[in-house]
Amino acid sequence: MRDVGMKIYIETYGCQMNEYDSRLIASILASDGHGMTRDLGAADVVIVNTCTVRERAEIRVLGRLTHLRGLMRKDAVLGIAGCVAQRMGDRLLRKIPGLSFVVGTEQYWKLPDMIESARIGRAVVAVGTGSGESYDRRPAPDEASLCEFVSVMRGCNNYCSYCIVPYVRGRERSRATSGIVDEVTQLVALGAREVTLIGQNVNSFRDEGRGFAGLLSAVAKVEGLQRIRFATSHPKDLSDELIEVIGSVAKVCEHVHLPVQSGSTEVLAAMNRSYTREQYVALAGRIREGIPGVALTTDIIVGFPGETDEQFRETVSLMNEIRFDSAFMFHYSVREGTRAAEFGDDVPKEVKIARLETIIDLQKRVTSEVNAALIGSNAEVLVEGPSHRNEDLLFGRSRTGKAVVFPGDAGLTGRVVNVEIRSTSAWTLHGGNPLLS
Numbered sequence: 001m002r003d004v005g006m007k008i009y010i011e012t013y014g015c016q017m018n019e020y021d022s023r024l025i026a027s028i029l030a031s032d033g034h035g036m037t038r039d040l041g042a043a044d045v046v047i048v049n050t051c052t053v054r055e056r057a058e059i060r061v062l063g064r065l066t067h068l069r070g071l072m073r074k075d076a077v078l079g080i081a082g083c084v085a086q087r088m089g090d091r092l093l094r095k096i097p098g099l100s101f102v103v104g105t106e107q108y109w110k111l112p113d114m115i116e117s118a119r120i121g122r123a124v125v126a127v128g129t130g131s132g133e134s135y136d137r138r139p140a141p142d143e144a145s146l147c148e149f150v151s152v153m154r155g156c157n158n159y160c161s162y163c164i165v166p167y168v169r170g171r172e173r174s175r176a177t178s179g180i181v182d183e184v185t186q187l188v189a190l191g192a193r194e195v196t197l198i199g200q201n202v203n204s205f206r207d208e209g210r211g212f213a214g215l216l217s218a219v220a221k222v223e224g225l226q227r228i229r230f231a232t233s234h235p236k237d238l239s240d241e242l243i244e245v246i247g248s249v250a251k252v253c254e255h256v257h258l259p260v261q262s263g264s265t266e267v268l269a270a271m272n273r274s275y276t277r278e279q280y281v282a283l284a285g286r287i288r289e290g291i292p293g294v295a296l297t298t299d300i301i302v303g304f305p306g307e308t309d310e311q312f313r314e315t316v317s318l319m320n321e322i323r324f325d326s327a328f329m330f331h332y333s334v335r336e337g338t339r340a341a342e343f344g345d346d347v348p349k350e351v352k353i354a355r356l357e358t359i360i361d362l363q364k365r366v367t368s369e370v371n372a373a374l375i376g377s378n379a380e381v382l383v384e385g386p387s388h389r390n391e392d393l394l395f396g397r398s399r400t401g402k403a404v405v406f407p408g409d410a411g412l413t414g415r416v417v418n419v420e421i422r423s424t425s426a427w428t429l430h431g432g433n434p435l436l437s
């Protein structure tokens with residue numbers, strides 16, 4: 001007889017894709033009769049959804065699995081999902097004592113059967129790829145938060161030379177527009193007001209001749225939805241049509257996350273990013289011209305193989321030239337099997353760390369200045385609820401994605417309000433009393 005009503009505990013690491021996939025796993029298991037729990041001690045099944053984008057992320061998560069095995073009930077089963085599972089497959093069973101199943105990024109439909117086997121003591125591994133799985137048939141969600149993510153495409157074909165993602169997420173494939181619109185409609189019916197459309201490279205979304213700009217327009221028609229965000233945009237294919245849609249469709253928020261990775265054209269070529277510094281700067285200019293008030297954010301890697309002081313200074317000068325609203329910054333981490341792994345990791349660790357500190361300090365200063373310039377202006381904010389730091393204040397995000405805190409009644413949660421920005425700190429805008437918009 002099949003077990004039903006098991007309690008599943010899921011812990012998630014990595015990017016928004018993994019956050020989305022953990023919800024997907026929950027909905028697949030819910031449709032098999034199981035429920036979620038946040039209480040590790042009560043769990044029958046523990047799943048860790050993992051990230052392998054940098055070596056440190058992977059080491060940390062492997063340590064966490066061993067630690068969880070010690071904390072969970074002895075009769076519960078432990079499994080690993082996501083990108084580390086995909087990369088390492090059955091090697092993980094030997095590496096982590098007490099691990100019962102390993103499920104790769106295209107195999108989540110198999111989870112009910114895999115858990116069944118694991119419960120009777122048979123360890124199982126499913127990490128096949130190439131199925132083109134896009135999870136378009138995902139079971140309908142049964143709850144939603146105010147701000148939700150919806151995956152619109154999976155995988156990546158870009159093969160940036162440093163990046164493991166194409167190897168663990170497979171070839172790029174888009175979902176059907178109708179499935180995406182249905183999912184957004186269901187989420188809005190359950191209370192969502194904002195959706196972020198996610199994919200490794202949303203600009204190459206394709207569905208029967210419809211590109212990402214067309215998808216944004218289709219999703220914007222969902223009644224009751226107030227805001228649309230999206231990530232991530234690869235600079236090589238962010239079209240003028242898309243800039244026009246972001247600038248003109250009211251629900252689409254004025255924020256573009258446009259990873260530059262480096263300010264040196266030579267390093268960009270070695271990274272296989274297929275644009276030059278000049279092309280990136282020109283694109284940033286077109287975005288700012290076409291979308292007034294837009295926030296531009298980015299990702300940057302320092303210490304890529306062969307990166308000279310001079311090339312690093314080009315990254316610094318690009319950051320000074322563009323003045324990003326904010327940035328995620330990393331030092332290069334070798335990923336086995338990628339092209340860059342063959343280049344040799346020749347920038348010394350201390351140099352990588354010093355370069356990273358330099359750009360973090362620079363970005364912190366720029367972000368403070370960019371935010372300070374907003375004092376006196378009005379921000380449209382979707383109220384997400386009381387601030388975690390101070391229960392007397394409300395928290396929400398501006399259309400540009402910035403955190404805003406301001407006084408107000410928790411009853412405004414879920415409403416869109418206008419807030420005058422009175423002061424700013426490094427990462428947060430502080431507003432006055434809200435006005436309903």
Ligand code: SAH
Binds near residue numbers: 234261300330331
């Ligand atoms: N598809 C997205 C996100 C990829 S992972 C994109 O193209 O932007 C998020 C970020 O991690 C990347 O933008 C990159 O800056 C960083 N990253 C990826 N591989 C890395 C590596 N091997 N070492 C250091 N940072 C890396």
Ligand code: SF4
Binds near residue numbers: 159160164166200234
């Ligand atoms: Fe990785 Fe590049 Fe694909 Fe982003 S676009 S996921 S950095 S290969």
Ligand code: F3S
Binds near residue numbers: 016017051052053165
């Ligand atoms: Fe990490 Fe996988 Fe996302 S490697 S960044 S969780 S796609």
